[in-house]
């Protein structure tokens with residue numbers, strides 16, 4: 034082993050969060066090594082958000098075309114998976130090749146190493162037979178991998194995770210989906226709309242169990258209308274594969290069969306692989322705990338899914354911005370620049386950039402009160418902040434307001450496909466919203482106003498006396514506000 038190579042920053046894992054941090058720090062003039070053992074960009078562009086939303090776009094076009102019947106004449110819709118699979122291969126993933134993403138990073142001045150990075154001491158990372166020592170810090174953005182339940186018979190069968198489902202060039206005749214969470218519901222609806230016989234097997238009492246019960250009902254009803262069979266409260270006991278199909282046996286003698294089995298039962302961080310013990314950090318945690326500046330320990334930061342603060346691309350990006358600013362602030366301080374303003378040119382280079390990027394206004398602290406999330410089923414389920422139950426569990430003096438979209442003018446006009454609602458959760462003592470759900474044809478877009486309301490703690494009295502355009506879906510927010518009680 035040769036002497037470690039001295040660099041400014043080492044980023045382990047160049048997924049959504051890591052790539053953003055590494056790229057921006059390299060652009061700022063720091064000497065950055067970025068390490069990834071998979072594809073630069075991570076899960077989101079290759080097996081997650083982007084290709085799944087391309088599938089959803091296509092499946093929604095199929096569903097909307099079918100709605101011509103009864104609304105606008107007749108339409109004979111014959112879905113074909115070929116253009117969807119082609120688009121994912123050619124436009125989204127370049128056939129799962131990250132050449133462009135690597136170049137994006139190296140063009141910014143970063144140094145890329147393909148391999149598995151592991152901490153071997155404070156500021157030190159080994160990858161293969163190379164070792165790097167970081168002057169300013171190490172950032173860990175290694176994401177998560179599918180959490181596969183230890184079910185009898187499952188290991189060794191050719192089950193799918195999200196990766197095989199996204200890569201599918203041809204669709205099976207039937208599909209069992211283990212897990213009725215975000216991935217399970219989004220992909221089940223897509224495949225059903227393309228003619229696959231889909232059965233969702235969910236362990237808990239309802240699908241999308243982290244959201245409001247009303248959201249679970251809307252999502253389940255929509256999927257059932259697309260022909261998906263949804264079973265909840267299913268305790269899977271055993272999985273078998275006979276070469277041509279799967280059999281899943283569950284409690285009470287239930288038995289389900291399908292040509293393919295998709296296992297989407299959550300995700301898991303793999304902290305044991307990171308060498309955390311060499312820097313005094315507990316590798317037995319479920320996720321890598323961070324403070325509100327994304328710091329794990331001295332000069333060690335983490336970003337994205339591995340932090341357990343919400344497995345969403347927008348969280349990884351939000352955290353990345355904090356890491357970049359905090360790290361550059363540290364660089365500035367190490368260079369003895371007392372204040373961000375005015376002194377940049379005196380020290381030049383990266384420190385100059387640090388003063389600009391991480392400087393005036395200070396380093397923002399992470400605040401997840403108004404964490405938005407959207408499950409892209411049709412109708413979409415958008416949510417922000419606390420659910421009613423979470424608010425009650427925190428001892429908040431809760432008021433709830435509800436409005437069904439089908440009772441709104443726009444919902445009535447929309448007619449077919451108008452399932453959804455607005456639900457508001459208010460803190461009656463403070464007179465502000467602490468959470469909201471917006472389910473509907475454009476539920477994720479309608480959500481934006483509610484995110485502002487929760488984030489900025491806009492008084493309910495002000496929200497009530499705003500003007501809501503007629504006849505929009507978001508006008509149902511006003512109805513729900515008037516229902517608060």
Ligand SMILES: Cc1cc2nc3c(=O)[nH]c(=O)nc-3n(C[C@H](O)[C@H](O)[C@H](O)COP(=O)(O)OP(=O)(O)OC[C@H]3O[C@@H](n4cnc5c(N)ncnc54)[C@H](O)[C@@H]3O)c2cc1C
Pocket residue numbers: 045046047048049050051068069070071072073074075076077080081082083085086148149150151174175176177195216306307336337338339343344345346347348349409
């Ligand atoms: C099917 C699906 C759909 C999704 N849809 C959405 C959506 O619509 N909206 C949304 O906000 N989020 C969505 N997500 C979640 C989103 O993809 C993740 O939140 C996001 O990718 C997290 O980014 P990350 O940087 O934390 O990790 P990842 O994207 O997982 O990247 C981690 C990277 O680290 C690398 N790595 C791991 N260990 C090491 C190591 N030891 N050394 C070197 N490299 C390593 C991996 O190869 C990978 O490239 C979806 C996820 C899935 C699976």
Ligand SMILES: NC(=O)c1ccc[n+]([C@@H]2O[C@H](COP(=O)([O-])OP(=O)(O)OC[C@H]3O[C@@H](n4cnc5c(N)ncnc54)[C@H](O)[C@@H]3O)[C@@H](O)[C@H]2O)c1
Pocket residue numbers: 182211212213214215216217219234235236237240241242267269297298299300343344345406407408409
């Ligand atoms: N639109 C989006 O933003 C989007 C889309 C997809 C994924 N994601 C992210 O990816 C994460 C992972 O998605 P996911 O759907 O894998 O996880 P999830 O945690 O959302 O859902 C997993 C589901 O599987 C169920 N389950 C667990 N073990 C089971 C078992 N043995 N049998 C039957 N059911 C079982 C759980 O009760 C849960 O309902 C999400 O939490 C989300 O943060 C986001």
